[in-house]
Amino acid sequence: MPGPARPPLLLGVSLKMYFGHHQTLNWARKIATLAAEHPAVTSGEARLFVLPAFPTLIPAAGILAPYGIALGAQDIATEDTGPYTGEVGGPLLKEIGCRYAEVGHAERRRLYGEGDTVVAAKTAAALRSGLTPVLCVGERDRGTPQEAAERTVAEAARLLTGLDGTVVLAYEPQWAIGAPEPASAEHIAAVCTALRNWLDSRPRHAGSQVIYGGSAGPGLIGRLGGTADGLFLGRFAHDPENVRAVLDEIRAPAGAAVA
Numbered sequence: 001m002p003g004p005a006r007p008p009l010l011l012g013v014s015l016k017m018y019f020g021h022h023q024t025l026n027w028a029r030k031i032a033t034l035a036a037e038h039p040a041v042t043s044g045e046a047r048l049f050v051l052p053a054f055p056t057l058i059p060a061a062g063i064l065a066p067y068g069i070a071l072g073a074q075d076i077a078t079e080d081t082g083p084y085t086g087e088v089g090g091p092l093l094k095e096i097g098c099r100y101a102e103v104g105h106a107e108r109r110r111l112y113g114e115g116d117t118v119v120a121a122k123t124a125a126a127l128r129s130g131l132t133p134v135l136c137v138g139e140r141d142r143g144t145p146q147e148a149a150e151r152t153v154a155e156a157a158r159l160l161t162g163l164d165g166t167v168v169l170a171y172e173p174q175w176a177i178g179a180p181e182p183a184s185a186e187h188i189a190a191v192c193t194a195l196r197n198w199l200d201s202r203p204r205h206a207g208s209q210v211i212y213g214g215s216a217g218p219g220l221i222g223r224l225g226g227t228a229d230g231l232f233l234g235r236f237a238h239d240p241e242n243v244r245a246v247l248d249e250i251r252a253p254a255g256a257a258v259a
């Protein structure tokens with residue numbers, strides 16, 4: 001059977017702090033069942049990753065990993081080990097099977113005072129432990145796509161200064177997070193294309209991907225014309241049927257009829 005014509009699209013979900021423990025595991029079981037049977041996943045056209053709350057990582061891995069769904073943490077300490085009360089370090093995350101660590105999410109910047117120095121240090125910590133950082137970048141206020149592209153590329157360049165390794169750049173315009181609608185397809189395409197071009201000029205980040213998050217859900221991926229390597233879902237992934245709908249669109253892209 002011929003393999004997929006293009007690299008797999010990456011479909012990430014952060015559960016943030018929405019779900020309880022059992023709720024997380026019940027949701028994970030539904031996502032595992034979906035992954036086991038959905039042709040977008042079984043054909044290799046889509047790859048899934050899930051970022052649940054820290055205490056659920058081990059049991060969630062037991063449910064999701066057998067179906068090829070990668071796990072990751074929503075945060076990571078800047079240090080690897082030592083007297084850092086309340087923090088969780090990269091070596092532990094790696095040991096329990098994480099592949100990803102999210103850094104720099106707008107909520108952590110806005111609510112917990114994380115700035116560029118901390119975000120860059122967390123990105124370095126993830127890479128040091130062999131984790132792929134899901135590095136969130138994106139402008140705070142709505143502007144033109146060109147302004148957003150320039151600002152976001154500069155942000156990525158700043159945060160990755162001096163670092164080598166494969167990353168997932170999650171383009172999340174802050175004004176589109178928690179909104180009724182994602183940014184427009186034109187806006188997302190302009191910024192993701194600029195990020196892709198920038199990455200392509202940086203061999204030290206070979207293999208990196210650019211995904212879009214911010215009220216992403218069904219109906220979006222097909223409108224991006226391949227300019228993003230995937231989506232980063234928040235609220236709209238709480239209903240597994242929405243995840244199924246996005247996988248359906250990955251299976252039947254670019255104008256093909258989706259039932």
Ligand SMILES: O=C(CO)COP(=O)(O)O
Pocket residue numbers: 014105172176177178179213214215216232233234235236
């Ligand atoms: O921040 C996000 C993913 O990390 C997006 O969240 P929402 O899709 O709920 O806006």
